Amino acid sequence: MAPRPAAWPELSSPSRAAAARWSLRLYVTIAGALSAVSTVAPSLWPKGNAPPRSHMVLDRVFGNWLLWDGTWYLQIAEHGYSYRPNHQSSVAFFPVYPVLVRVLGAALPGGVPLAAVLTTIVSGAAVLVLFHRWCAARLSPSAARTATILLAVYPYAWFLYGAAYSDALFVALVLGAFVLVERDQPLWAGVVGAFATATRPTGVALLIGLVAVTLHRRGAFRSGWVQRLRPKDLGVLVAAAGLALWCAYLALRFKNPLAFVETEGAQGWDQAPGLHTWMKHWFFWHLSHDGWTDSLKLVVQALACVGFLAAVPAVWKRFGWGYGAYVLVAVLLPTMSTSDFNGAGRYLLAAFPVFAIVGGAIDPRPLLRRAVPFVSAIGLVFGTSLFASGYLLT
Numbered sequence: 001m002a003p004r005p006a007a008w009p010e011l012s013s014p015s016r017a018a019a020a021r022w023s024l025r026l027y028v029t030i031a032g033a034l035s036a037v038s039t040v041a042p043s044l045w046p047k048g049n050a051p052p053r054s055h056m057v058l059d060r061v062f063g064n065w066l067l068w069d070g071t072w073y074l075q076i077a078e079h080g081y082s083y084r085p086n087h088q089s090s091v092a093f094f095p096v097y098p099v100l101v102r103v104l105g106a107a108l109p110g111g112v113p114l115a116a117v118l119t120t121i122v123s124g125a126a127v128l129v130l131f132h133r134w135c136a137a138r139l140s141p142s143a144a145r146t147a148t149i150l151l152a153v154y155p156y157a158w159f160l161y162g163a164a165y166s167d168a169l170f171v172a173l174v175l176g177a178f179v180l181v182e183r184d185q186p187l188w189a190g191v192v193g194a195f196a197t198a199t200r201p202t203g204v205a206l207l208i209g210l211v212a213v214t215l216h217r218r219g220a221f222r223s224g225w226v227q228r229l230r231p232k233d234l235g236v237l238v239a240a241a242g243l244a245l246w247c248a249y250l251a252l253r254f255k256n257p258l259a260f261v262e263t264e265g266a267q268g269w270d271q272a273p274g275l276h277t278w279m280k281h282w283f284f285w286h287l288s289h290d291g292w293t294d295s296l297k298l299v300v301q302a303l304a305c306v307g308f309l310a311a312v313p314a315v316w317k318r319f320g321w322g323y324g325a326y327v328l329v330a331v332l333l334p335t336m337s338t339s340d341f342n343g344a345g346r347y348l349l350a351a352f353p354v355f356a357i358v359g360g361a362i363d364p365r366p367l368l369r370r371a372v373p374f375v376s377a378i379g380l381v382f383g384t385s386l387f388a389s390g391y392l393l394t
Helices: 013-043 059-066 069-079 096-107 111-136 141-152 167-182 186-197 203-217 231-254 259-264 281-289 292-310 312-319 321-336 344-350 353-362 366-388
Strands: none
Touching: 013 059, 013 111, 013 141, 013 366, 059 069, 059 111, 059 366, 069 096, 069 111, 096 111, 096 167, 111 141, 111 167, 111 353, 141 353, 141 366, 167 186, 167 203, 167 344, 186 203, 186 231, 203 231, 203 321, 231 259, 281 292, 292 312, 292 321, 292 344, 312 321, 312 353, 321 344, 321 353, 353 366
16 A cells, blocks of 8 residues: 555644744735835836726725736726627636625725725735645744745735735635645535636646645555545545636626637737747747846746746655646646746746745755845835836736
8 A cells, every 4th residue: 555645733723823823923024014115116116007096095005006907806896797709808807806805895994995905915814824834744844934934025926915916815725725635625625726716717727736636645546546535535626616617607698608718819918828829929029129127027937937847846756746746737827828928927826835845945054044035025025116116027
């Protein structure tokens, strides 16, 4: 019989509470700093080319989190979905985040804009708590903290601290699903996973990851592994329901179950599946036609994709082939679905085991343990300030 993967450690309630408090303190510290950055940044930089945004209560403090795709999410939350074939349409954005924002907005004095920011803040805090729990089962206490700090100050992590995007909610759901499957609760992992697959199109990576991790835990492809599978393990397949229900809605409402795919190819977005996208046509066009500052943001994201892919063998070896397969798909999907790598920087947040690998590698080296998060934090502050000033960085 294949050796059983290490079980989730049973921590005492005080230990779990202490770990959660540490993660929340880290989150609040960074969130406060980035809120200050987003408040003052527009007075430090020339105004970017972001479209006009909504205004909200405490607008000077939180309003700059509503830029870019935040406008689409607020529109969906306030007015529902619309679809024009071959034109930019709101169906490109999956429903869980805007629906949650709509529900909360009806109960909050600040309405939908405040609900959007608060949803991201709560989700971002959950990301750090859940990620630290996941790391604590696999790394030393010191390395688990280092890894959590690396995720918290990742240069594109401002999407965890207030931006009206679905990324923070998606990563929180992904982590929640994996924590549940590790605690041998596959059905609940599938239920949480269903919300994730209805939050972002890359949720299919989570479905593959849950299946892979479950098979790895059963010693798949070793002698007698089929007999070790249990009927309840099929619960992880419930994660497919989110995407299926979204496609069903699009079929009933707009007669096109894949309207979100078609819309991605609309003029201005230009991300339709095909060789044009896969061969990175716009990436090379921008490199040859744009200035170095516009090209740099794309090159940085391309290099991030390469770096995350390079970490897959280490994830595979350290955390098992199930997580290795998940990271591979979680990185390849956004890498292949964009023709210029724009957006990949934030999509890589979902490849969370990579942060654990790096954290475990640098933790025994005091100089790196200090220098890497410091440099990363500078990038985070810089990126946040530009985003809040109206620049599209990812």
